[in-house]
Structure formats: structure tokens, C-alpha cells
Amino acid sequence: xxxxxxxxxxxxxxxxxxxxxxxxxxxxxxxxxxxxxxxxxxxxxxxxxxxxxxxxxxxxxxxxxxxxxxxxxxxxxxxxxxxxxxxxxxxxxxxxxxxxxxxxxxxxxxxxxxxxxxxxxxxxxxxxxxxxxxxxxxxxxxxxxxxxxxxxxxxxxxxxxxxxxxxxxxxxxxxxxxxxxxxxxxxxxxxxxxxxxxxxxxxxxxxxxxxxxxxxxxxxxxxxxxxxxxxxxxxxxxxxxxxxxxxxxxxxxxxxxxxxxxxxxxxxxxxxxxxxxxxxxxxxxxxxxxxxxxxxxxxxxxxxxxxxxxxxxxxxxxxxxxxxxxxxxxxxxxxxxxxxxxxxxxxxxxxxxxxxxxxxxxxxxxxxxxxxxx
Numbered sequence: 001x002x003x004x005x006x007x008x009x010x011x012x013x014x015x016x017x018x019x020x021x022x023x024x025x026x027x028x029x030x031x032x033x034x035x036x037x038x039x040x041x042x043x044x045x046x047x048x049x050x051x052x053x054x055x056x057x058x059x060x061x062x063x064x065x066x067x068x069x070x071x072x073x074x075x076x077x078x079x080x081x082x083x084x085x086x087x088x089x090x091x092x093x094x095x096x097x098x099x100x101x102x103x104x105x106x107x108x109x110x111x112x113x114x115x116x117x118x119x120x121x122x123x124x125x126x127x128x129x130x131x132x133x134x135x136x137x138x139x140x141x142x143x144x145x146x147x148x149x150x151x152x153x154x155x156x157x158x159x160x161x162x163x164x165x166x167x168x169x170x171x172x173x174x175x176x177x178x179x180x181x182x183x184x185x186x187x188x189x190x191x192x193x194x195x196x197x198x199x200x201x202x203x204x205x206x207x208x209x210x211x212x213x214x215x216x217x218x219x220x221x222x223x224x225x226x227x228x229x230x231x232x233x234x235x236x237x238x239x240x241x242x243x244x245x246x247x248x249x250x251x252x253x254x255x256x257x258x259x260x261x262x263x264x265x266x267x268x269x270x271x272x273x274x275x276x277x278x279x280x281x282x283x284x285x286x287x288x289x290x291x292x293x294x295x296x297x298x299x300x301x302x303x304x305x306x307x308x309x310x311x312x313x314x315x316x317x318x319x320x321x322x323x324x325x326x327x328x329x330x331x332x333x334x335x336x337x338x339x340x341x342x343x344x345x346x347x348x349x350x351x352x353x354x355x356x357x358x359x360x361x362x363x364x365x366x367x368x369x370x371x372x373x374x
Contacts, residue, residue, distance in 0.1 A: 008323045009366055013068050015329070016337050016363060020065060023047060023058075023335065024077055036084025041341075042354045045334035053096035055085055057360040060103035063111055064363040068370070078108060082117075089123045092130025095138040098157025100124070103360070106163045118167065125164035125173060128157070132176065135206030136183040140198065149198045149212065152227040154184045155234025162237055174241070181238050185250060188231065193257025195231045197224045216271040223272040228258055229289035236293045240300045251297055252307070258290060259314070266321050270342045281351055284327050285341035285358030291318040292361050295368035319365050329354070338362045 023039055030037075030049070037049035038058040059078050066074035085104050088097050101124035109117035131138040137150035138157065158177040165173035187199040187208040196211040216224035232254040239247035261272040267287040269280035294315035301308040321327065327339055336354020 005320060008320075009369065012323045012328075012337070012362070012366060013065075016061075016065060016359070017069060017071075018332075019329075019335060019337055019359075020061065020074070027081065036081060038081065038084065039335075039356045041356070042334070042336045045329070045336070045353070047335045047354075047356070051084070053099055054356055056100040056103035057356045059085065060107055061356070061360045061363060063107055064360065064367055066111070067367055068363065075112065078104075082108065086120055089120055090127055092127030093139060093141050095128065095131040095140070095151075095154060095157045097124050097128055098160040099153075102157075102160045102163055106160060109167075110163075121160070122164055122168070125160045128160060129176065132180065133206075134204050135201055136179045137187070137201060137206055138180055138184075143198070143214070147203050148200050150184050150187050150201050150206075150208075151198045152184070152188050152195060152224075152230050154180055156230050158234065159237055162241060177241075178238075181234065185231070185235065189235075189250060189254065191253065193253040193255075195223055195228045195254070195257075197227045219273070221273055223261070225268040225270055225272050225275075225283045225286040226289065228254065228272060229286045229293065232258060233289050233293040236297045236300070239297065243300065251293075255290075255294070255311075255314075262287070265326070266318050267327070267340070281342040282340040283342050284322060284338050285355050285361065287318055288322055288338060288358050288361035288365055291315050291322065291365040292368060294318070295365060295371075299368070299371070315365070316369065319369055322362055322365070 035051055037051050038055045039047040040050035040052050040054055041048055059082050062074040062078040066072070082104050085100050088094065088100050091097060101121050105117045105121035105124065108114065109121055133139055133147060138154045140146040140149045140151040143149050158180050161173040161177040164170070165177065183206045187201065188196045197214055197216060198212040199208045200210040200212060201208055213222050213224065215227065216222035232251065235247055235250045235254055239251055258268070258272065261275050262268045263275045263278060263282065267282050267284050269275040269277065270283045274280040294311045298308050298311040298315065322338060329336055329339055330352065337359040339352050339354055341353060341355040341358035342351065
């Protein structure tokens with residue numbers, strides 16, 4: 001069984017190499033312009049190239065392939081395409097610069113030590129302060145009245161501040177991340193593990209007023225699967241920061257709710273509350289995010305902690321599902337790596353499509369699984 005699992009994981013890496021080289025060839029063939037467009041989501045199996053909040057994940061995918069294969073090509077290609085993200089570094093009212101710059105410049109600095117990457121990532125981290133409202137949460141400027149809403153995406157975007165604190169030791173980054181995480185989690189995470197996608201807030205005090213769903217709209221009781229795993233992943237990063245019991249408890253609650261609301265194969269429907277319907281569209285990207293979070297949480301626990309083995313086993317179980325034939329591309333013409341990633345529904349309205357963040361987190365989970373085995 002172990003040999004089969006290792007073989008499947010190697011197949012996924014080999015497939016990622018083939019798919020990524022095709023994308024790089026496609027990008028290289030595009031006419032040069034002032035705006036660099038990178039893979040976003042597939043349409044009929046072909047990656048649409050867009051300038052989006054998600055562009056950093058393609059750069060991060062190149063870095064993960066470099067780690068998984070040892071091939072310097074992917075470092076070189078990341079350096080070739082990363083400049084398309086740099087113009088966002090001063091757009092501080094756009095909290096998704098956390099997504100854009102952590103997985104590109106910050107991650108790139110960690111791997112290469114390039115001072116130019118460090119400088120740009122820290123400029124972006126400083127700009128992120130412009131998204132912070134007096135109530136302590138981050139502005140969601142893509143929503144009407146975005147200053148009145150806290151969003152679950154914040155739990156991921158503050159990772160740029162956590163990185164900046166690790167690199168510089170400056171307390172202002174750590175304090176901002178903690179404040180935002182505490183206010184966001186208090187507003188969006190219930191004690192039973194249920195999460196809201198957005199919460200209307202008092203912008204001065206940070207007091208929660210009214211929940212709101214944008215991507216999961218099946219009912220007022222909807223739970224957006226990917227948003228829930230954003231919250232889980234972010235809570236894990238907060239636990240890694242200080243190993244505080246508060247965040248350990250939140251990780252456990254969010255994980256328990258998630259695992260109680262996935263489909264029979266362990267992958268959730270796009271709305272967690274629909275996972276009992278086996279015909280509901282899946283979101284494999286959410287499962288990949290959760291899988292990586294499980295690995296990282298397990299690694300942060302002491303060897304004698306019973307939760308360590310429990311979370312590691314769950315990560316292994318989910319990864320085995322995600323690398324199975326069910327979630328593999330149907331043929332060589334499909335440009336994604338992980339299929340059945342179905343949200344946002346206004347963009348991806350059919351089963352069998354891929355998203356660049358789903359592909360990235362699958363490789364991240366693979367990387368952590370190999371770290372565990374080494």
C-alpha cells in the first residue's frame with residue numbers, strides 16, 4: 001500500500017511538471033504587453049489567463065515544483081513572471097495583496113534569499129496596513145460598502161504580516177496580525193465551528209452586526225467550503241505563531257465541523273451544508289487547503305500529543321483521495337492538476353474544472369507529506 005501511495009504521489013508531481021511546462025510555453029508565446037496575465041481557472045479544461053487576486057499562486061506553484069523536483073528551471077521561470085505582481089504592492093486598500101505577495105515575493109525570498117524580493121514583500125506588508133479599519137478588521141473593498149464588512153479571506157491575507165514579523169522581528173506586524181485574526185475569528189467563527197463568509201461590522205468598534213454570504217447562497221445557513229478552509233488554515237498559522245491554547249481550540253472546532261460536513265469521500269461540496277447530497281458540486285480546492293492545514297497543524301504539535309497522529313492521518317487520507325483518479329485530469333489536454341474545484345460558481349459552473357489555488361495547495365500538501373516521510 002505504501003509503495004502504491006508513493007507511486008501515485010510521484011505521478012502527480014510528474015503530471016504537474018508536464019502541465020506547468022505547457023503553461024509556461026503558452027505564457028511565453030503570448031504577445032508582450034503592459035499587463036501580465038497568469039493562470040486563473042479552467043474553462044473546458046483550458047486555463048483562462050487573468051490578472052487576479054490569485055496570480056501569486058502560479059508563482060507559488062513554480063516554487064513548490066522547484067522544491068519537489070530540484071529543477072532550477074522553476075526558480076528561473078518564477079523570476080521571469082513574478083514582476084507582473086509587483087504593481088500591486090502599493091494598493092493597500094486591497095487586502096488580497098496578502099495572497100498576491102505571500103505566495104510570490106515572500107515565499108520567493110524564503111527560498112532564494114534575494115534581497116529585492118524581501119524589499120518588495122515588506123513594502124506590500126506595509127501597504128496592507130491601509131486595509132485595516134479602526135475596528136481592527138480588514139476592508140473588503142470588492143463589496144459594496146466594503147468598509148462595513150469583515151471577510152474570512154482576512155485569515156489568509158494576514159499571513160503576509162506573520163511572514164514580515166518572522167523576517168524583521170518588528171512587533172507591529174505581529175500585533176496587527178493578532179488583532180485582525182482575533183476580531184475576524186470572533187465575528188465569523190461560532191463556537192460550534194460554523195463559519196460565516198462575511199460579517200457586517202461597526203467600522204469603528206469592530207462589533208459584529210449581520211452575516212452575509214457572497215459565494216455560498218444556497219440558504220441563510222450556508223457555509224462556503226473554501227471560506228471555511230481559509231479560516232481553518234489561518235487559525236493553524238496563528239497557532240504556529242505562538243502555540244496558544246485559544247488557537248488550538250479554534251483549529252479543533254473548525255476541523256471537527258468541516259469533517260462532519262464533507263461528502264463520503266472526504267471532499268466537501270461547494271457549500272458544506274450540501275455535502276450530504278452526493279450529487280452536489282464538489283470543491284476539491286477546499287479539500288487541498290484543509291489537507292495542507294492538517295499537515296502543518298500536526299507538525300506544530302509535540303510528538304506525544306495525541307492530536308498529532310490524528311491530524312496527520314486525516315491529512316494522509318484526504319491526500320490519497322485528491323491524488324486518486326477521481327480528481328485527476330481526464331486527459332492530457334486538460335491543463336489543470338486537480339479537478340472538481342467548483343467555486344466561485346459565477347466563474348466555474350461545471351464539474352471537472354480546475355483552479356490555480358487548488359493546484360497550488362495540492363502541491364503544498366504533497367510537499368508537507370514528503371517532509372513527514374523524510
